[in-house]
């Protein structure tokens with residue numbers, strides 16, 4: 561297909577399929593499982609196409625937003641779906657918690673995660689998923705949990721509190737940015753007869769490092785360990801298949817790279833693990849039918865639905881469903897190739913400027929999040945300078961004692977943004 565024709569067809573798919581979506585939403589057509597992959601192999605440098613994608617976001621152009629790892633910006637289609645659902649439900653004062661709708665949104669989630677819809681539970685954020693897994697696993701005093709020094713606080717506190725309360729023991733390794741094998745070796749060197757759990761990020765919050773999850777999964781299997789992955793920084797950025805990773809559970813946020821409403825999350829729990837990761841917070845929607853107060857009989861839902869309980873905001877998850885549909889239509893591998901290319905360009909440009917790039921350089925290990933620092937200026941001053949003088953919204957990184965600046969590049973960012981960041985860093989170097 562000639563490039564121009566291809567762009568036209570890609571653009572018209574986006575235009576009709578996504579721009580038109582809010583106006584045509586109805587209770588029945590809101591979510592169609594098994595969406596066809598409309599757009600194939602978009603060139604990461606096809607500026608005309610990616611500008612069209614950018615147009616779907618109300619995100620201000622008064623500054624350059626580079627903190628998707630903190631919070632993602634939502635497209636119109638998601639915001640409209642959320643607002644429309646609020647309006648519709650407020651008119652009739654109903655929760656809108658309908659089985660078919662719930663499952664249809666989980667169909668989208670399962671396509672993003674690479675699992676069955678029955679293995680997905682809705683949460684409020686990644687941290688809630690971490691808490692469900694950490695507190696649900698049958699651990700006892702002196703059982704060991706291995707994690708890294710580059711975890712986000714969301715995948716630390718729950719484990720530390722359980723350590724304090726019940727005497728489990730945390731063991732940590734410092735991720736190496738030199739080679740994937742070095743990380744596997746570091747993890748393996750910590751495994752003892754008492755090790756029960758590996759709890760690691762898919763993509764680390766500190767440097768955007770992509771950990772070799774499949775190989776770590778093989779290690780977990782060989783040592784009979786439970787394997788939990790914090791995917792807050794991965795879902796929506798990188799093509800994902802939790803079954804291939806071989807993890808037992810995987811938690812992520814809807815409000816970062818999935819560009820969904822704030823206060824949404826997804827938790828994958830492998831079917832065979834549903835009874836092992838005990839659902840501790842339960843109620844309406846967690847139960848699988850009848851219960852009997854007299855005999856004490858109670859059954860939990862046979863799916864991951866058991867981790868959900870009580871009334872939640874249905875509009876938030878309708879908005880998340882629309883956001884996931886938006887991403888699926890662009891195509892997860894198109895998104896990854898685009899944001900990965902921007903990350904590579906930024907990393908190379910920063911190195912050329914003499915900045916210390918803390919993220920891995922290897923294409924298999926770096927992501928769309930690049931962390932760096934400058935020798936002549938501390939991270940607080942650098943962040944303020946980039947914000948005040950270049951209107952760049954970045955995030956300071958203190959995790960792992962790195963004291964750097966993290967840049968996140970998503971589908972609403974561009975190579976022009978990368979050039980602007982490099983301009984800002986060059987100016988900061990000369991301060």
Ligand SMILES: Cc1ncc(COP(=O)(O)O)c(C=O)c1O
Nearest residue numbers: 629685686687712714765792813
């Ligand atoms: C790796 C990682 N895990 C967990 C979290 C916490 O996410 P949430 O606030 O959605 O629970 C973050 C947030 O930045 C993160 O980077």
